[in-house]
Amino acid sequence: MIRIEGLVKHYGDVKAVRGINFEVNDGEILGFLGANGAGKSTTLKIMTSFLSPTAGNVYVNDLNILDHSLEIRKQIGYLPELNPLYTDMRVYDLLEFVAKIRGITGKSFKQAMAKVVEQCGLEGVVHKQVSALSKGYKQRLGLATAIIHDPKILILDEPVTGLDPNQIVEIRELIKELGREKMVIISSHILQEIEVTVDRIVIIHDGSIVADGTRDELMAGFLGKTQLTLEIKNATEGSLGKLSSEIEDVSVVRIEPVHGNHFVVMEYDKHHDPRETIFNLAKSENWVLLEMNPKKTQLEDIFRKLTLKGGAHA
């Protein structure tokens, strides 16, 4: 289990992370979401001992990062955002180098090597120079170096950024497979990339956590309102006023006349679905309903609302 307590990181005057708290449980796949510059990478870099916190602490299985950095590093596999690799080495040599530092040698190295080469699909490139690999293969190699010691905790900083759609699907599958037995933390600034993969989502904005929960919890807790679009024929401005006066718990956002018809946009609380009442009203007023289209809130909308400038307080 990882527990982050009051984590603060300043770079000079820049406050990158402003006292965040959250926990990640064993066997969980956590999506760590935020716009560029929100503090995602900084948080992950502190968790992996690349940076030290200005204040606060990170506990990994009750060991804190300041006093037990080495033991914690042994338990974690980390794929940094920029995926720095020694480009002068061959793929095999690089994996051997990392394995040696992880204390994997001899027979167990051969097994670990065969396993990651198969898992990450590196078969064709084992004897190639790292600098000659394509972006997708470099990413797979980065992932291979992160999992060669079969870590209990895997931290991936924007693992699918810059990959083509096929590669994204492949990496996603791999992450899902790894997530069956490991704790995985994936950061991203693109929600769709990780929405389907993760168990829980933590959204960070401007150095603070603005949302934490499962996909459904976020959806339920955040926006209860559904937007409803109507297109009505044979209505007058005056009679349309009844939409707000005769139906409870709805608010009419706007009414626009278009080509003799009227477009109406309204919002309603999800517990008070007004569609039936609207239909009956239309019948009694002799309106012709050309369109009635409720738009459910997407997770994407929540994310946008939370991470737009100042949106956290809106």
Add this chain to the structure above:
Amino acid sequence: MRNIKTVYLRELKFFFNSPMAYIFLVIFSLINGYFFTNTFFLINQSDLRSLFSIVPLVFLFFVPAVTMGLIAWEKNSGTIELISTLPVKDTEFVVGKYLSGLTLILVGMAFSLVHFTTLLVVGTNIDVGAVICGYFGIILLGAFYSAIGTFASSVTDNQVVAFIIGITVVIIFFLLDKVLIFVPAGFSGILQYISVEYHLSNISRGVIDSRNIIYFGSMIWLFLSLTTRVVEIRKWR
């Protein structure tokens, strides 16, 4: 220990997989060879003194050039993030890097053994003890300068800047001995003790005093622990 070896071997492979090591070895040997043979037959003495007097000068430039990339390059390419999130202690990282730079310099010195062979073939009454002491001094000097170079490489992510810092610090230690007449008498003793030349000349003369060994040992320790500090400080910025 095992990690030092792993870091060390990786770095050596890096040197020898790129043209850098070979360019260094060739130029280093050419310069040494030129200055050695230039006067060797004129002076008509069976010793390597001319070699041992030129190598410290060549080291002023070559050692910082060899070591400039050791850590600066890792910072520049971002691979420092890979290595420092692996379970490697900062000390192991620094010592492994340092030893690889030093190894390249020792290999360069090994090439100069060809001059010793020449001496054995054409010379008479060779003072082998003086040659061994000469080599011993040069190796200590190379080890000291390498530590300075490693330190210089850790304070920046730019190799050229590391090179300039390295040369500057090395030259300061080299020149301290030459400015003794300009400083007050009470101070000159200390300066002399800090200067490289004082200890090197003792060893080259065949007087291997424990003070000289302690000097080189503590200087190497000082610069390597400074380097480790600098590598650690990066995290707190």
